[in-house]
Amino acid sequence: MLVKTYGSAIQGINATTITVEVCVEQGINFFLVGLPDNAVKESHQRISSALGQYGYKIPGKKIIINMAPADIRKEGSSYDLTLAMGILAASEQIIADKLSDYLIMGELSLDGSLQPIKGALPIALEAKKQGFKGFILPKTNAPEAAIVYGIDVYGAENILEVINFLNGVGELEQVVVDTNEEFSRSLNQYEYDFSDVKGQENIKRAMEIAAAGSHNVILIGPPGSGKTMLAKRLPSILPPLTLDESLETTKIHSVAGKMTKNSPLVAVRPFRNPHHTISDTALVGGGAWPQPGEISLSHNGVLFLDELPEFKRSVLEVLRQPMEDRTINISRTKQSVEYPASFMLVAAMNPCPCGYYNHPDQACTCSNGTVSRYLNKISGPLLDRIDIQIEVVPVPFKDLSSMRDGEGSSAIRERVIKARKVQEERYKERDDIHCNAQMTPKMLKEYCKLEPQGINLLKNAMERLGLSARAYDRILKVSRTIADLEGSENIQNHHLAEAINYRSLDRDAWGK
Numbered sequence: 001m002l003v004k005t006y007g008s009a010i011q012g013i014n015a016t017t018i019t020v021e022v023c024v025e026q027g028i029n030f031f032l033v034g035l036p037d038n039a040v041k042e043s044h045q046r047i048s049s050a051l052g053q054y055g056y057k058i059p060g061k062k063i064i065i066n067m068a069p070a071d072i073r074k075e076g077s078s079y080d081l082t083l084a085m086g087i088l089a090a091s092e093q094i095i096a097d098k099l100s101d102y103l104i105m106g107e108l109s110l111d112g113s114l115q116p117i118k119g120a121l122p123i124a125l126e127a128k129k130q131g132f133k134g135f136i137l138p139k140t141n142a143p144e145a146a147i148v149y150g151i152d153v154y155g156a157e158n159i160l161e162v163i164n165f166l167n168g169v170g171e172l173e174q175v176v177v178d179t180n181e182e183f184s185r186s187l188n189q190y191e192y193d194f195s196d197v198k199g200q201e202n203i204k205r206a207m208e209i210a211a212a213g214s215h216n217v218i219l220i221g222p223p224g225s226g227k228t229m230l231a232k233r234l235p236s237i238l239p240p241l242t243l244d245e246s247l248e249t250t251k252i253h254s255v256a257g258k259m260t261k262n263s264p265l266v267a268v269r270p271f272r273n274p275h276h277t278i279s280d281t282a283l284v285g286g287g288a289w290p291q292p293g294e295i296s297l298s299h300n301g302v303l304f305l306d307e308l309p310e311f312k313r314s315v316l317e318v319l320r321q322p323m324e325d326r327t328i329n330i331s332r333t334k335q336s337v338e339y340p341a342s343f344m345l346v347a348a349m350n351p352c353p354c355g356y357y358n359h360p361d362q363a364c365t366c367s368n369g370t371v372s373r374y375l376n377k378i379s380g381p382l383l384d385r386i387d388i389q390i391e392v393v394p395v396p397f398k399d400l401s402s403m404r405d406g407e408g409s410s411a412i413r414e415r416v417i418k419a420r421k422v423q424e425e426r427y428k429e430r431d432d433i434h435c436n437a438q439m440t441p442k443m444l445k446e447y448c449k450l451e452p453q454g455i456n457l458l459k460n461a462m463e464r465l466g467l468s469a470r471a472y473d474r475i476l477k478v479s480r481t482i483a484d485l486e487g488s489e490n491i492q493n494h495h496l497a498e499a500i501n502y503r504s505l506d507r508d509a510w511g512k
Contacts, residue, residue, distance in 0.1 A: 001023070001024055001025075001089075001090045001091070001092060002021065002022070002023045002090065003021075003022050003023075003086055003089040003090040003096050003099065004019055004020065004021050004022075004086070004099065004100065005019075005020045005022070005082050005083075005085050005086040005089070005099050005104060006018065006019060006020065006082070006099075006100075006102070006103045006104065006132070007020055007067075007078070007079050007082035007103065007104065007105050008103060008105060008119075008123040008126055008127070009072050009073070009074055009075070010075075010118065010119040010122060010123070010255055011072070011335075011337060012255075012290075012337035012338055012339060013122055013248075013251045013252050013255050013292070013339060013340070014122055014126070015119060015122040015123045015125070015126035015127075016069075016072060016126065017103070017126060017127070017130050018067055018068065018069075018072070018074065018079075018082075019067075019068045019069075020065065020066075020067055020068075020079070020082050020083060020086050021065065021066040021067075021068060021086075022063070022064075022065050022083070022086035022087055022089070022090040023063070023064045023065075023090060024059055024061050024062070024063050024087070024090040024091045025061065025062050025064075026061060026062060027061060027062030028060065028061065028062060029062050029063070030044060030058075030063045030065075031062075031063065031064045031065065032044070032065045032067075032083075033064075033065070033066050033067070033070065034065075034066050034067030034068060034069075034070045034074065035067070035070055035071065035072065035073050035074060036067060036074045036079075037073065037074065037075045037076070037289075039075065039076050039077045040067075040074050040075070040076070040077070040079055042077075043077065043079060043080045043083055043108075044058070046077070046080055046107075046108045046109070046110060047080060047083060047084045047087065047108060049110040049111075049112075050080075050084065050108040050109065050110060050111070050112040050159050051084065051088070051112075051159070053110075053111055053112040054112060054159065054160045054163070056088060056093055056163070058087055058091075059087075059091040059093075061091070063087065063090075065083060065086065065087075067079070073289065073335065075289055076107075076117075076118070077107040077108075077115075078105050078106065078107050078117035078118070079105070080106060080107050080108035081104050081105060081106035081107075081108060081114065081136075081137075081159065081162065082104045082105060082106075084108065084159060085099065085104055085162065085163075085166065086099075088163065089166075094163055094166050094167050095166060095167050095168065096166075098165075098166050099166065101132065101133040101134060102132060102133060102134045102135065102136050102154075103123070103127040103130075103132045103134075103135050103136070104135075104136045104137070104162070105117050105120075105123060105135075105136075105137050106136075106137055106138045106156070106162075107138070108159060111158075112158045112159045112160060113157060113158045113159075114137075114138035114139070114156055114157065114158060114159065115138060115140075116138050116140040116141050116257075117137060117138060117141055118254065118255060118256070118257040119254050119255045120137060120141040120142075120144045120145040120254055120259070121144050121145060121147060121148070121247075121250055121251050121254040121259075122251050122254060122255060123135070123137075123145070124144075124145035124146075124147070124148040124151060124153065125148055125251075127151055128148055128149075128150050128151040132151065133151070133152060134151060134152035134153065134154055135151055135152070135153050135154070136154045136156060136162055136165070136172065137153070137154075137155065137156070138155065138156065139155030139156060139157050139175075140155075140261045141155070141259075141261075142154070142155030142175035143155075143175060143177055143261060143264035144250070144254060144259050144264040144265075145175075146175040146176060146177040146264070147177055147179050147182070147247070147250070147264055147265055149179065152174055153174065153175045153176075154172035154173065154174055154175070155172070155173065155175050156172055177264060179243070179265070180243070182264065182265050182267070183243055183246055183265060183267050185267075186263070186265065186267035186268060187240050187241070187267050187268065189267075189268060190235060190236040190268065190409065192232045192233040192236055192409075193233060193236055193408055193409045194207075194233050194236065194237065194406060194407060194408060194409045194412060195405040195406050195407065195408040195409065196229070196233070196405075196406070197226065197229065197230060197233065197406050198395055198399045198402060198406065199395040199396065199399030199406075200226055200230065200392070200395060200399075201406075202390075203219070203226070203230055203390060203392055204230070204406070204407070204412070206388055206390045206502060207230060207233075207234055207237070208237065208412050208415065208416060208485070209388065209478060209481055209482055209485065209502075210234070210344070210346075210387070210388050211234060211237045211238050211239075211344075211412075211413075211416045212415070212416045212419040212420065212436075212481050212484065212485050213387075213419070213423070213435055213436035213437050213477065213478065213480070213481030213484070214344055214434075214435040214436070214437040214438070215344070215387035215388050215436070215437045215474075215477065215478060215481065216323065216344060216345040216346070216347075216385060216386045216387050216388070216437070217344075217345070217346050217347070217386065217387070217388045217389075217390065218308065218346075218347040218348070218349065218383075218386045218388070218389050218390070218505070219231065219346070219347070219348045219349075219390060219392050220348075220349055220350075220351050220389070220390070220391050220392065220504060220505065221348075221350070221351070221391060221392030221393060221394075222350060222351070222355045222356050222359050222362070222394060223350060223355045224394065225392045225393060225394045225395070226392060226395060227306075227348035227392050228304075228306055228348060230392070231302075231304045231306075231346045231348060232271065232304075233409065234271075234302055234344070234346060235268065235269045235270075235271050235301060235302055236409035236413070237409050237412045237413045237416055238269050238301075238302075238344075238413070238416065239413070239416060239417050239420050240268075241266075241267060241268065241269060241300060245300045246265060246266055246267055247265075248299070248300065248340065249266040249270060249299055249300045249301070250264075250265055250266045252292050252296050252297060252299055252339065252340065253266055253270075253297060255291070255292060256291060256292045256296075256297060258297065269300055269301035269302065270297060270298050270299070270300065270301030270302070271298070271301055271302045271304065272294050272297050272298040272301070272302070272303050272304065273304045273306065274294045274303075274305070276305075276306070276307050276308075276310040276311045278294065278311070278315060279315065280312075280314055280315045280318045281293065282294065283295060283315055283318065283319070284296075284318050284319075284322065284328050284330070284341075285328060285330055285339055286330045286332075288332065289332075289335065290330045290332065290335065290337045290339075292339050293328070293339075295319070295322050295328060295341045295343055296328065296339040296340060296341050298341075298343040299339075299340045299341055299342055299343055300342060300343075301343060301344070302343065302344045302346055303343045303344070303345050303346070304346045304347075304348070305345070305346075305347045305348070306347075306348045307348070307349060307350070308347040308348065308349040308378060309349055309350075309374055309375070309377040309378055313377060313379070316378065316379070316382055317379065317382065319345070319382065319385075320381060320382060320385060322341040323345060323385045324385070325341075326340070326341055326342040326438070327339065327340055327341055327342075328341045345385075345386065347386065349378075351371065351374075351375075351391075352364055352366045352370060352371040352374050353366055353370060353374055354366050357371050358391070359394070360393060360394070361394075375505070380468070381470075383505055384468050384470040384471050384474070385470065385474075386474075387437065387474040387477060387478050387502070388478060388502040389502060389503050389504040389505045390502055390504055391504045415485060419481065419484040419485045420435060422484045422487075423435050423436055423484060426447065427443075436477050436478075436480045436481045436484070437477055437481075439477055439480075441473065444473060444476050444477070447480060448476040448477070448479065448480050448491060449490065449491070450476075450491060450496065451490075451491075451492075451493065453493050454491065454492075454493050454496045457493060457496055457497065457500070458472070458475065458496060458500070461475075461500045461503075465503060467503070471503065475496070475499045475500055475503070476491075476499075478499035478502060479491045479495045479496045479498075479499040482495040482498055482499060483495045
């Protein structure tokens with residue numbers, strides 16, 4: 001008897017429906033074809049043990065299973081349940097009438113219980129698109145899949161529940177999630193707030209500008225000056241995610257297996273903080289069969305690189321293309337995928353190995369040339385792509401001991417949202433441009449016109465600091481954001497002066 005069941009394969013952050021054709025006929029042998037990997041091939045043993053727990057078995061006949069389309073690689077153990085239902089239906093141990101209505105996915109334990117799968121959200125989206133009535137999957141993943149309207153989602157604890165449901169002798173509980181309610185409930189749940197920051201008003205100002213225009217930032221200062229503290233609070237002043245952004249971000253985290261039962265939707269902007277020992281593959285994504293890396297997991301959020309010079313140079317250099325294009329293309333011999341990578345880069349570093357170069361009170365113990373060599377670990381092209389470079393100085397005791405809270409994130413966020421709305425209106429004709437940091441060179445000519453005095457000011461800064469053409473573009477973009485925060489239609493000279501001031505590492509004094 002020939003029976004078809006349906007599963008799904010993940011490619012990038014999207015899913016492709018897989019048709020599992022199972023034929024049971026006279027003879028002896030088990031054939032599994034259609035480009036399965038080792039984890040799929042090993043499903044035979046898991047299925048056999050799981051079925052045996054409830055009095056079912058793989059028939060002692062010739063079983064041929066084809067996973068179509070055969071030119072797409074099938075990976076992982078999430079096809080166990082799909083294959084098991086096909087074998088049972090083809091051997092007439094269960095009723096096959098409902099199989100064509102449902103997409104079925106799940107990993108089997110030897111005792112028949114179902115283990116979580118990756119990519120439940122993109123699979124549910126594809127199942128809806130293909131017109132399936134419902135999606136049967138492990139109960140742990142059900143809330144994540146239930147975010148998708150227009151398809152029934154059923155979570156099961158074990159294989160027996162699925163068998164009884166298909167036989168019509170039992171019911172699976174349909175999982176329903178109010179997406180808007182879930183999104184609204186988690187929208188403003190931030191652990192950190194700028195009201196905790198003592199002093200550092202100039203740094204908070206720089207972070208506000210960065211948030212308003214989605215500019216990349218690097219913080220340079222001695223140990224204990226508050227670089228990490230400030231960076232962790234940046235997501236709390238960014239504009240809230242839209243529902244579309246939330247779903248796109250959730251898809252990436254779902255494919256990477258980062259979702260949990262208690263958080264079916266990513267409703268706050270991600271903040272990723274990888275250690276400096278990370279490899280370039282782990283950062284940008286990849287592997288023999290590509291998976292999202294840290295830059296994609298921080299999509300629509302913040303990627304924080306602490307102790308920037310300690311990262312391997314090869315790791316930092318792979319950031320250059322994604323920072324410009326806001327996507328990452330990963331090509332392998334057998335597969336090529338594209339992941340979104342629209343993130344804000346926030347980096348922090350000490351000014352020198354001992355940490356006290358340019359410190360107002362403590363002397364630097366580094367030898368001549370050490371500071372310069374330390375800074376040279378970060379390439380010029382990468383620094384050019386960082387719009388705001390700001391020096392963080394230690395907080396004075398009078399500010400540190402003050403009992404008065406600083407300005408809270410909510411007040412700063414209101415100004416940021418107001419500035420972002422100005423930018424959205426300005427770029428409404430462009431689907432791929434949403435904020436000042438994304439402006440093209442052509443748009444700079446249109447929206448960043450300077451007064452004659454401003455042109456001279458920028459010319460002198462370029463000559464004195466030896467800035468590149470890319471740094472020139474960055475200064476104009478930051479100036480545009482400062483003007484937007486003030487509600488100014490044109491870039492004024494003081495906007496330009498402030499933007500130039502945020503190029504600390506371009507100054508001649510540094511590293512000399």
